[in-house]
Amino acid sequence: MSTTYVFKDAETEAGAMLRHLAGMYDPFSERRLADARVARDARALVIAVGASSVAATLAGLAPDGEVIATDIDPQHSAADPRIDLRQHNVVTDPLPGTFDLIHARLLLGHLPQRIEVLGKLADALNPGGVLLVEEFEGTWGTSVLASPDPDADRLYGAYHDAFASVLRASGNDPAWSRRVHGAMLDLGLEVDTEGHTGTWAGGTHGCLLPRATAGAIREKLVAAGMAEADLDAFRQLLLDPRLKVKGNLALSTLGRRR
Template sequence: MSAHTGHPHDPATPYAFDNDAPDADRVLSSLGEMLDEYTTARLARLGVAEGARCLEAGAGAGTIAAWLADRVGPEGEVIATDVKPQHVRPHPRLTVIRHNVAADPMPAGSFDLIHARAVLQHVPQRREVLARLAGSLAPGGVLLVEELEARWAASVLDTPDPRAHDVFAAYERGIRAVLRANDNDLDWCRHVHAAMTGTGLSRVETEVWQRSWSGGTGVCLLAHFGSRELAPQLSEAGMEAGDLHFLAEISLDPRLVMLGIPLLSTSGVRAE
Protein backbone atom coordinates (compact mmCIF):
# COMPACT_ATOMS: atom_id res chain seq x y z
CA MET A 1 0.00 0.00 0.00
CA SER A 2 1.36 3.32 -0.90
CA ALA A 3 1.35 5.98 1.70
CA HIS A 4 2.55 9.40 2.70
CA THR A 5 6.16 8.73 3.57
CA GLY A 6 9.23 10.86 4.15
CA HIS A 7 9.74 14.05 6.12
CA PRO A 8 7.98 17.39 5.70
CA HIS A 9 11.21 19.37 5.85
CA ASP A 10 13.30 17.20 3.53
CA PRO A 11 13.12 18.65 0.00
CA ALA A 12 14.19 15.32 -1.48
CA THR A 13 11.23 13.55 0.13
CA PRO A 14 8.62 16.28 0.65
CA TYR A 15 5.84 14.15 2.13
CA ALA A 16 3.58 15.54 4.82
CA PHE A 17 3.60 12.32 6.85
CA ASP A 18 6.68 10.47 8.07
CA ASN A 19 7.11 6.67 8.26
CA ASP A 20 9.43 7.22 11.24
CA ALA A 21 6.73 9.01 13.27
CA PRO A 22 5.42 7.24 16.41
CA ASP A 23 1.93 6.82 14.91
CA ALA A 24 3.09 6.01 11.38
CA ASP A 25 2.06 2.36 11.57
CA ARG A 26 -1.40 3.41 12.76
CA VAL A 27 -1.77 6.00 9.98
CA LEU A 28 -0.76 3.37 7.44
CA SER A 29 -3.08 0.73 8.87
CA SER A 30 -5.95 3.25 8.85
CA LEU A 31 -5.27 3.96 5.18
CA GLY A 32 -5.25 0.24 4.51
CA GLU A 33 -8.49 -0.36 6.37
CA MET A 34 -10.11 2.48 4.45
CA LEU A 35 -8.80 1.70 0.96
CA ASP A 36 -7.53 -1.87 0.56
CA GLU A 37 -10.91 -3.49 -0.08
CA TYR A 38 -11.47 -1.16 -3.03
CA THR A 39 -7.91 -1.20 -4.38
CA THR A 40 -7.68 -5.00 -4.40
CA ALA A 41 -11.06 -5.28 -6.13
CA ARG A 42 -9.94 -2.74 -8.74
CA LEU A 43 -6.68 -4.60 -9.32
CA ALA A 44 -8.54 -7.90 -9.63
CA ARG A 45 -10.82 -6.40 -12.29
CA LEU A 46 -7.81 -5.01 -14.17
CA GLY A 47 -6.31 -8.49 -14.12
CA VAL A 48 -3.23 -9.63 -12.23
CA ALA A 49 -2.15 -12.90 -13.81
CA GLU A 50 -0.07 -15.68 -12.31
CA GLY A 51 3.54 -15.18 -13.26
CA ALA A 52 3.15 -11.40 -13.59
CA ARG A 53 5.93 -8.97 -12.67
CA CYS A 54 4.57 -6.09 -10.58
CA LEU A 55 5.87 -2.87 -9.04
CA GLU A 56 4.29 -1.28 -5.97
CA ALA A 57 5.67 2.28 -5.82
CA GLY A 58 5.44 3.85 -2.37
CA ALA A 59 4.46 0.61 -0.64
CA GLY A 60 3.81 2.05 2.84
CA ALA A 61 2.68 -0.84 5.04
CA GLY A 62 3.02 -3.25 2.12
CA THR A 63 -0.51 -4.67 2.27
CA ILE A 64 -1.17 -4.21 -1.44
CA ALA A 65 2.30 -5.50 -2.33
CA ALA A 66 1.59 -8.64 -0.27
CA TRP A 67 -1.79 -9.08 -1.99
CA LEU A 68 -0.07 -8.83 -5.36
CA ALA A 69 2.62 -11.32 -4.27
CA ASP A 70 -0.09 -13.82 -3.35
CA ARG A 71 -1.84 -13.19 -6.64
CA VAL A 72 1.13 -13.66 -9.00
CA GLY A 73 1.97 -17.08 -7.62
CA PRO A 74 5.34 -18.86 -7.43
CA GLU A 75 6.37 -17.83 -10.96
CA GLY A 76 5.65 -14.14 -10.41
CA GLU A 77 7.55 -11.30 -8.76
CA VAL A 78 6.58 -8.13 -6.91
CA ILE A 79 8.97 -5.28 -6.16
CA ALA A 80 7.87 -2.92 -3.37
CA THR A 81 9.60 0.46 -3.10
CA ASP A 82 9.41 3.19 -0.49
CA VAL A 83 11.58 6.00 0.83
CA LYS A 84 11.25 4.36 4.26
CA PRO A 85 10.11 0.75 3.74
CA GLN A 86 10.46 -0.50 7.31
CA HIS A 87 6.71 -1.19 7.66
CA VAL A 88 6.63 -3.65 4.72
CA ARG A 89 6.46 -7.23 6.02
CA PRO A 90 8.53 -9.99 4.38
CA HIS A 91 6.94 -12.21 1.75
CA PRO A 92 8.66 -14.95 -0.29
CA ARG A 93 7.76 -13.32 -3.62
CA LEU A 94 8.29 -9.73 -2.50
CA THR A 95 11.48 -7.74 -3.02
CA VAL A 96 11.60 -4.59 -0.90
CA ILE A 97 13.77 -1.68 -2.04
CA ARG A 98 14.52 1.62 -0.32
CA HIS A 99 13.81 3.96 -3.21
CA ASN A 100 12.84 7.58 -3.84
CA VAL A 101 10.51 7.50 -6.84
CA ALA A 102 11.21 11.18 -7.53
CA ALA A 103 15.01 10.92 -7.66
CA ASP A 104 16.24 7.32 -8.00
CA PRO A 105 16.38 5.28 -11.23
CA MET A 106 13.41 3.00 -11.78
CA PRO A 107 13.97 -0.69 -10.99
CA ALA A 108 15.34 -2.41 -14.09
CA GLY A 109 13.13 -4.30 -16.50
CA SER A 110 9.52 -3.92 -17.50
CA PHE A 111 6.40 -4.61 -15.50
CA ASP A 112 3.03 -6.15 -16.24
CA LEU A 113 1.46 -3.99 -13.52
CA ILE A 114 2.56 -0.85 -11.67
CA HIS A 115 0.51 0.55 -8.79
CA ALA A 116 1.01 3.77 -6.82
CA ARG A 117 -1.48 5.00 -4.20
CA ALA A 118 -1.37 8.39 -2.46
CA VAL A 119 2.22 8.90 -3.64
CA LEU A 120 2.55 11.14 -6.70
CA GLN A 121 0.36 13.90 -5.24
CA HIS A 122 3.18 14.48 -2.74
CA VAL A 123 5.97 14.61 -5.35
CA PRO A 124 6.69 17.95 -7.09
CA GLN A 125 8.00 16.03 -10.13
CA ARG A 126 4.73 14.07 -10.31
CA ARG A 127 4.24 14.39 -14.07
CA GLU A 128 7.79 13.28 -14.82
CA VAL A 129 7.44 10.36 -12.40
CA LEU A 130 4.14 9.36 -14.00
CA ALA A 131 5.82 9.31 -17.40
CA ARG A 132 8.67 7.17 -16.02
CA LEU A 133 6.20 4.72 -14.51
CA ALA A 134 4.33 4.48 -17.80
CA GLY A 135 7.61 3.93 -19.62
CA SER A 136 8.46 1.02 -17.31
CA LEU A 137 5.43 -1.00 -18.38
CA ALA A 138 5.77 -4.05 -20.58
CA PRO A 139 3.63 -4.04 -23.74
CA GLY A 140 0.05 -4.57 -22.58
CA GLY A 141 1.03 -3.64 -19.03
CA VAL A 142 -1.29 -1.67 -16.73
CA LEU A 143 -0.54 1.42 -14.65
CA LEU A 144 -2.92 2.16 -11.75
CA VAL A 145 -2.47 5.50 -9.98
CA GLU A 146 -4.77 6.25 -7.03
CA GLU A 147 -4.88 9.59 -5.26
CA LEU A 148 -6.84 10.94 -2.30
CA GLU A 149 -8.73 14.21 -2.39
CA ALA A 150 -8.39 16.15 0.86
CA ARG A 151 -12.10 16.74 1.44
CA TRP A 152 -13.21 16.60 5.08
CA ALA A 153 -15.60 19.54 5.49
CA ALA A 154 -18.72 17.71 4.26
CA SER A 155 -17.74 14.23 5.42
CA VAL A 156 -19.69 14.07 8.71
CA LEU A 157 -22.85 12.02 8.12
CA ASP A 158 -23.95 11.54 11.74
CA THR A 159 -22.55 12.85 15.00
CA PRO A 160 -23.42 12.99 18.71
CA ASP A 161 -22.11 16.57 18.77
CA PRO A 162 -22.94 19.00 15.92
CA ARG A 163 -19.67 20.80 16.57
CA ALA A 164 -18.04 18.01 14.54
CA HIS A 165 -19.15 19.66 11.29
CA ASP A 166 -17.22 22.85 12.04
CA VAL A 167 -14.19 21.04 13.44
CA PHE A 168 -13.77 18.80 10.40
CA ALA A 169 -14.18 21.85 8.19
CA ALA A 170 -11.34 23.46 10.16
CA TYR A 171 -9.35 20.24 9.79
CA GLU A 172 -9.79 20.36 6.02
CA ARG A 173 -8.49 23.93 5.92
CA GLY A 174 -5.55 22.98 8.11
CA ILE A 175 -4.59 19.76 6.33
CA ARG A 176 -4.81 21.42 2.93
CA ALA A 177 -2.51 24.21 4.14
CA VAL A 178 -0.02 21.63 5.47
CA LEU A 179 -0.11 19.64 2.23
CA ARG A 180 0.29 22.78 0.12
CA ALA A 181 3.33 23.79 2.20
CA ASN A 182 4.87 20.42 1.34
CA ASP A 183 4.45 20.98 -2.43
CA ASN A 184 1.41 18.72 -2.60
CA ASP A 185 -0.78 19.45 -5.65
CA LEU A 186 -4.25 19.43 -4.10
CA ASP A 187 -5.90 19.09 -7.52
CA TRP A 188 -3.57 16.41 -8.89
CA CYS A 189 -6.09 13.61 -8.32
CA ARG A 190 -8.29 15.23 -10.99
CA HIS A 191 -5.39 15.76 -13.41
CA VAL A 192 -4.09 12.18 -13.41
CA HIS A 193 -6.48 11.08 -16.16
CA ALA A 194 -5.30 13.71 -18.66
CA ALA A 195 -1.67 13.27 -17.60
CA MET A 196 -1.88 9.52 -18.12
CA THR A 197 -3.45 9.98 -21.55
CA GLY A 198 -0.61 12.41 -22.34
CA THR A 199 1.97 9.68 -21.69
CA GLY A 200 0.50 7.67 -24.57
CA LEU A 201 -1.32 5.07 -22.47
CA SER A 202 -4.65 3.86 -23.83
CA ARG A 203 -7.97 2.79 -22.29
CA VAL A 204 -7.53 5.34 -19.52
CA GLU A 205 -10.36 5.08 -16.99
CA THR A 206 -11.04 6.81 -13.66
CA GLU A 207 -13.25 5.61 -10.84
CA VAL A 208 -14.07 7.37 -7.54
CA TRP A 209 -14.60 5.40 -4.33
CA GLN A 210 -16.00 6.29 -0.89
CA ARG A 211 -17.93 4.55 1.86
CA SER A 212 -19.01 5.42 5.38
CA TRP A 213 -17.03 4.68 8.54
CA SER A 214 -17.91 4.81 12.24
CA GLY A 215 -15.71 6.42 14.87
CA GLY A 216 -12.69 4.28 15.67
CA THR A 217 -12.50 2.79 12.17
CA GLY A 218 -11.27 3.71 8.69
CA VAL A 219 -11.29 7.38 7.86
CA CYS A 220 -12.07 8.33 11.47
CA LEU A 221 -8.88 6.65 12.65
CA LEU A 222 -7.00 8.31 9.79
CA ALA A 223 -8.16 11.69 11.10
CA HIS A 224 -7.37 10.71 14.70
CA PHE A 225 -3.78 9.60 14.13
CA GLY A 226 -3.05 11.95 11.25
CA SER A 227 -4.09 14.99 13.28
CA ARG A 228 -1.91 13.82 16.18
CA GLU A 229 1.15 13.46 13.97
CA LEU A 230 0.60 16.79 12.24
CA ALA A 231 -0.62 18.71 15.32
CA PRO A 232 2.27 21.25 15.28
CA GLN A 233 1.82 21.99 11.57
CA LEU A 234 -1.98 22.15 11.91
CA SER A 235 -1.65 24.60 14.80
CA GLU A 236 0.76 26.69 12.75
CA ALA A 237 -1.80 26.65 9.93
CA GLY A 238 -4.40 28.15 12.29
CA MET A 239 -6.25 25.17 13.76
CA GLU A 240 -7.08 25.78 17.42
CA ALA A 241 -5.81 23.43 20.13
CA GLY A 242 -9.35 22.90 21.41
CA ASP A 243 -10.50 21.78 17.98
CA LEU A 244 -7.60 19.35 17.69
CA HIS A 245 -8.48 17.87 21.08
CA PHE A 246 -12.16 17.60 20.14
CA LEU A 247 -11.28 15.92 16.84
CA ALA A 248 -9.01 13.38 18.57
CA GLU A 249 -11.83 12.44 20.97
CA ILE A 250 -14.83 12.35 18.65
CA SER A 251 -12.99 10.44 15.92
CA LEU A 252 -12.95 7.47 18.33
CA ASP A 253 -16.65 7.78 19.24
CA PRO A 254 -18.64 4.98 17.50
CA ARG A 255 -21.63 7.33 17.24
CA LEU A 256 -19.69 9.44 14.74
CA VAL A 257 -20.22 8.39 11.11
CA MET A 258 -18.07 9.86 8.36
CA LEU A 259 -17.85 9.46 4.61
CA GLY A 260 -14.34 8.44 3.58
CA ILE A 261 -12.35 11.05 1.70
CA PRO A 262 -12.59 10.38 -2.06
CA LEU A 263 -10.11 8.06 -3.74
CA LEU A 264 -9.69 8.73 -7.46
CA SER A 265 -8.40 5.59 -9.14
CA THR A 266 -7.03 5.96 -12.71
CA SER A 267 -5.78 3.13 -14.90
CA GLY A 268 -4.11 3.05 -18.30
CA VAL A 269 -2.66 0.38 -20.59
CA ARG A 270 0.56 0.43 -22.62
CA ALA A 271 0.06 -0.50 -26.27
CA GLU A 272 1.15 -4.02 -27.23
Protein backbone atom coordinates (compact mmCIF):
# COMPACT_ATOMS: atom_id res chain seq x y z
CA MET A 1 0.00 0.00 0.00
CA SER A 2 1.35 3.44 -0.96
CA THR A 3 0.65 5.96 1.78
CA THR A 4 1.44 9.20 -0.04
CA TYR A 5 -1.15 12.01 -0.10
CA VAL A 6 -3.60 10.82 -2.75
CA PHE A 7 -3.61 14.08 -4.78
CA LYS A 8 0.17 14.62 -4.63
CA ASP A 9 0.59 14.37 -8.44
CA ALA A 10 -2.70 16.02 -9.39
CA GLU A 11 -0.97 19.25 -10.43
CA THR A 12 -3.27 20.23 -13.28
CA GLU A 13 -6.56 19.89 -11.38
CA ALA A 14 -5.28 20.65 -7.87
CA GLY A 15 -6.18 24.35 -7.98
CA ALA A 16 -9.71 23.63 -9.23
CA MET A 17 -10.26 20.92 -6.59
CA LEU A 18 -9.13 23.23 -3.79
CA ARG A 19 -11.29 26.13 -5.03
CA HIS A 20 -14.40 23.90 -5.19
CA LEU A 21 -13.68 22.49 -1.71
CA ALA A 22 -13.46 26.04 -0.43
CA GLY A 23 -16.67 27.02 -2.20
CA MET A 24 -18.48 24.05 -0.68
CA TYR A 25 -17.27 24.29 2.91
CA ASP A 26 -15.97 27.75 3.78
CA PRO A 27 -19.43 29.02 4.86
CA PHE A 28 -19.86 26.03 7.23
CA SER A 29 -16.34 26.48 8.65
CA GLU A 30 -17.08 30.17 9.21
CA ARG A 31 -20.13 29.24 11.32
CA ARG A 32 -18.00 26.84 13.35
CA LEU A 33 -15.31 29.48 13.86
CA ALA A 34 -18.06 31.72 15.25
CA ASP A 35 -18.94 28.86 17.67
CA ALA A 36 -15.28 28.84 18.77
CA ARG A 37 -15.58 32.42 20.15
CA VAL A 38 -12.18 33.57 18.86
CA ALA A 39 -10.76 36.52 20.87
CA ARG A 40 -9.69 39.71 19.05
CA ASP A 41 -6.08 39.13 20.08
CA ALA A 42 -6.03 35.37 19.39
CA ARG A 43 -3.03 33.59 17.90
CA ALA A 44 -4.38 31.25 15.18
CA LEU A 45 -2.88 28.51 13.02
CA VAL A 46 -4.47 27.08 9.87
CA ILE A 47 -2.97 23.74 8.87
CA ALA A 48 -3.23 22.69 5.17
CA VAL A 49 -4.96 25.92 4.15
CA GLY A 50 -5.31 24.93 0.47
CA ALA A 51 -7.39 27.62 -1.28
CA SER A 52 -9.77 28.08 1.65
CA SER A 53 -10.70 31.48 3.11
CA VAL A 54 -10.49 30.13 6.68
CA ALA A 55 -7.29 32.06 7.43
CA ALA A 56 -8.85 35.30 6.13
CA THR A 57 -11.93 34.69 8.29
CA LEU A 58 -9.68 34.23 11.31
CA ALA A 59 -7.76 37.40 10.47
CA GLY A 60 -11.11 39.23 10.56
CA LEU A 61 -12.08 37.66 13.90
CA ALA A 62 -8.69 38.36 15.51
CA PRO A 63 -7.60 41.79 14.14
CA ASP A 64 -5.29 42.34 17.13
CA GLY A 65 -3.85 38.81 17.00
CA GLU A 66 -1.78 36.76 14.57
CA VAL A 67 -2.72 34.24 11.87
CA ILE A 68 -0.25 31.72 10.47
CA ALA A 69 -1.47 29.59 7.54
CA THR A 70 0.53 26.56 6.42
CA ASP A 71 0.45 23.95 3.69
CA ILE A 72 2.93 21.47 2.30
CA ASP A 73 2.23 23.22 -1.04
CA PRO A 74 1.00 26.76 -0.26
CA GLN A 75 0.78 28.02 -3.88
CA HIS A 76 -3.04 27.95 -4.01
CA SER A 77 -3.59 30.33 -1.08
CA ALA A 78 -4.36 33.98 -1.93
CA ALA A 79 -1.80 36.51 -0.66
CA ASP A 80 -3.16 38.53 2.29
CA PRO A 81 -1.05 41.00 4.30
CA ARG A 82 -2.84 39.88 7.51
CA ILE A 83 -1.72 36.26 7.06
CA ASP A 84 1.74 34.75 7.54
CA LEU A 85 1.71 32.00 4.87
CA ARG A 86 4.32 29.27 5.28
CA GLN A 87 5.37 26.05 3.56
CA HIS A 88 5.15 23.38 6.27
CA ASN A 89 4.76 19.62 6.57
CA VAL A 90 2.56 18.97 9.61
CA VAL A 91 3.85 15.40 9.97
CA THR A 92 7.57 16.13 10.07
CA ASP A 93 7.98 19.83 10.97
CA PRO A 94 7.57 21.31 14.46
CA LEU A 95 4.57 23.61 14.96
CA PRO A 96 5.41 27.34 15.06
CA GLY A 97 4.48 27.95 18.72
CA THR A 98 1.29 27.63 20.73
CA PHE A 99 -2.16 28.84 19.67
CA ASP A 100 -5.65 29.87 20.78
CA LEU A 101 -7.21 28.38 17.64
CA ILE A 102 -5.96 25.65 15.31
CA HIS A 103 -7.94 24.65 12.21
CA ALA A 104 -7.35 21.54 10.07
CA ARG A 105 -9.91 20.65 7.38
CA LEU A 106 -9.87 17.61 5.09
CA LEU A 107 -6.29 16.70 5.91
CA LEU A 108 -5.91 14.24 8.78
CA GLY A 109 -8.06 11.55 7.13
CA HIS A 110 -5.39 11.38 4.41
CA LEU A 111 -2.47 10.97 6.83
CA PRO A 112 -1.58 7.54 8.23
CA GLN A 113 -0.01 9.46 11.19
CA ARG A 114 -3.38 11.17 11.95
CA ILE A 115 -3.51 10.23 15.67
CA GLU A 116 0.04 11.42 16.31
CA VAL A 117 -0.63 14.67 14.41
CA LEU A 118 -3.90 15.22 16.30
CA GLY A 119 -1.96 14.86 19.57
CA LYS A 120 0.70 17.27 18.32
CA LEU A 121 -1.98 19.86 17.45
CA ALA A 122 -3.74 19.43 20.82
CA ASP A 123 -0.40 19.85 22.63
CA ALA A 124 0.02 23.22 20.89
CA LEU A 125 -3.23 24.66 22.34
CA ASN A 126 -3.05 27.41 24.92
CA PRO A 127 -5.39 27.00 27.93
CA GLY A 128 -8.96 27.59 26.65
CA GLY A 129 -7.70 27.14 23.08
CA VAL A 130 -9.74 25.37 20.38
CA LEU A 131 -8.78 22.67 17.87
CA LEU A 132 -11.26 22.54 14.96
CA VAL A 133 -10.98 19.42 12.78
CA GLU A 134 -13.35 19.07 9.81
CA GLU A 135 -13.59 15.92 7.68
CA PHE A 136 -15.86 14.23 5.16
CA GLU A 137 -17.93 11.31 6.45
CA GLY A 138 -16.40 8.80 4.05
CA THR A 139 -19.18 6.23 3.98
CA TRP A 140 -21.85 8.80 3.01
CA GLY A 141 -22.85 8.28 -0.63
CA THR A 142 -24.01 11.29 -2.62
CA SER A 143 -27.79 11.09 -3.22
CA VAL A 144 -29.04 11.98 -6.67
CA LEU A 145 -32.21 14.05 -6.17
CA ALA A 146 -32.96 14.79 -9.84
CA SER A 147 -31.16 14.01 -13.08
CA PRO A 148 -31.66 14.27 -16.84
CA ASP A 149 -29.79 10.93 -17.11
CA PRO A 150 -31.58 7.87 -15.63
CA ASP A 151 -28.12 6.29 -15.21
CA ALA A 152 -27.00 8.94 -12.69
CA ASP A 153 -27.29 6.74 -9.57
CA ARG A 154 -25.20 4.00 -11.18
CA LEU A 155 -22.55 6.47 -12.38
CA TYR A 156 -22.28 8.04 -8.91
CA GLY A 157 -22.08 4.56 -7.36
CA ALA A 158 -19.29 3.52 -9.74
CA TYR A 159 -17.36 6.70 -8.91
CA HIS A 160 -17.82 6.32 -5.14
CA ASP A 161 -16.70 2.67 -5.18
CA ALA A 162 -13.59 3.37 -7.26
CA PHE A 163 -12.72 6.55 -5.30
CA ALA A 164 -13.12 4.76 -1.94
CA SER A 165 -10.78 2.05 -3.16
CA VAL A 166 -8.18 4.63 -4.34
CA LEU A 167 -8.41 6.47 -1.00
CA ARG A 168 -7.98 3.29 1.04
CA ALA A 169 -4.94 2.32 -1.05
CA SER A 170 -3.38 5.72 -0.21
CA GLY A 171 -3.76 5.19 3.54
CA ASN A 172 -6.96 7.24 3.93
CA ASP A 173 -9.27 6.13 6.76
CA PRO A 174 -12.90 6.50 5.56
CA ALA A 175 -14.20 6.24 9.16
CA TRP A 176 -11.82 8.88 10.54
CA SER A 177 -14.41 11.69 10.65
CA ARG A 178 -16.45 9.61 13.13
CA ARG A 179 -13.40 8.83 15.26
CA VAL A 180 -12.22 12.44 15.71
CA HIS A 181 -14.69 13.13 18.53
CA GLY A 182 -13.48 10.15 20.63
CA ALA A 183 -9.84 10.83 19.81
CA MET A 184 -10.22 14.40 21.10
CA LEU A 185 -11.95 13.17 24.28
CA ASP A 186 -8.96 10.83 24.79
CA LEU A 187 -6.73 13.93 24.65
CA GLY A 188 -8.70 15.54 27.48
CA LEU A 189 -10.50 18.15 25.37
CA GLU A 190 -14.14 19.30 25.74
CA VAL A 191 -15.66 18.19 22.44
CA ASP A 192 -18.63 19.10 20.23
CA THR A 193 -19.37 17.73 16.72
CA GLU A 194 -21.77 19.08 14.08
CA GLY A 195 -22.58 17.81 10.58
CA HIS A 196 -23.25 19.68 7.35
CA THR A 197 -24.29 18.81 3.82
CA GLY A 198 -25.63 20.87 0.95
CA THR A 199 -27.71 20.44 -2.22
CA TRP A 200 -25.84 21.15 -5.44
CA ALA A 201 -26.76 21.57 -9.10
CA GLY A 202 -24.59 20.42 -12.00
CA GLY A 203 -21.96 23.07 -12.74
CA THR A 204 -21.74 24.32 -9.12
CA HIS A 205 -19.02 23.62 -6.53
CA GLY A 206 -20.52 20.38 -5.15
CA CYS A 207 -20.56 18.86 -8.64
CA LEU A 208 -17.41 20.50 -10.00
CA LEU A 209 -15.38 19.01 -7.11
CA PRO A 210 -15.99 15.36 -8.12
CA ARG A 211 -15.57 16.40 -11.78
CA ALA A 212 -12.12 17.86 -11.07
CA THR A 213 -11.23 14.92 -8.81
CA ALA A 214 -12.26 12.38 -11.45
CA GLY A 215 -10.06 14.24 -13.96
CA ALA A 216 -7.13 14.48 -11.56
CA ILE A 217 -6.96 10.79 -10.64
CA ARG A 218 -8.50 9.32 -13.80
CA GLU A 219 -5.95 6.50 -14.22
CA LYS A 220 -6.27 5.46 -10.57
CA LEU A 221 -10.08 5.33 -10.81
CA VAL A 222 -9.90 3.22 -13.97
CA ALA A 223 -7.34 0.90 -12.33
CA ALA A 224 -9.78 0.60 -9.39
CA GLY A 225 -12.54 -0.64 -11.70
CA MET A 226 -14.41 2.40 -13.08
CA ALA A 227 -15.04 2.01 -16.82
CA GLU A 228 -13.54 4.82 -18.94
CA ALA A 229 -16.91 5.40 -20.66
CA ASP A 230 -18.63 5.74 -17.25
CA LEU A 231 -15.97 8.17 -16.11
CA ASP A 232 -16.53 10.36 -19.19
CA ALA A 233 -20.33 10.18 -18.83
CA PHE A 234 -20.06 11.03 -15.11
CA ARG A 235 -17.85 14.08 -15.76
CA GLN A 236 -20.23 15.28 -18.49
CA LEU A 237 -23.31 14.81 -16.27
CA LEU A 238 -21.72 16.93 -13.52
CA LEU A 239 -21.92 19.98 -15.79
CA ASP A 240 -25.67 19.68 -16.43
CA PRO A 241 -27.67 22.20 -14.35
CA ARG A 242 -30.67 19.83 -14.31
CA LEU A 243 -28.66 17.47 -12.08
CA LYS A 244 -29.38 18.00 -8.34
CA VAL A 245 -27.47 16.08 -5.68
CA LYS A 246 -27.25 15.96 -1.89
CA GLY A 247 -23.49 16.30 -1.49
CA ASN A 248 -20.88 14.94 0.92
CA LEU A 249 -21.57 15.04 4.65
CA ALA A 250 -18.88 16.91 6.57
CA LEU A 251 -18.36 16.50 10.32
CA SER A 252 -16.87 19.44 12.18
CA THR A 253 -15.37 18.56 15.56
CA LEU A 254 -14.45 21.31 17.97
CA GLY A 255 -12.23 20.43 20.94
CA ARG A 256 -11.43 22.98 23.65
CA ARG A 257 -8.54 22.67 26.10
CA ARG A 258 -9.81 23.22 29.63
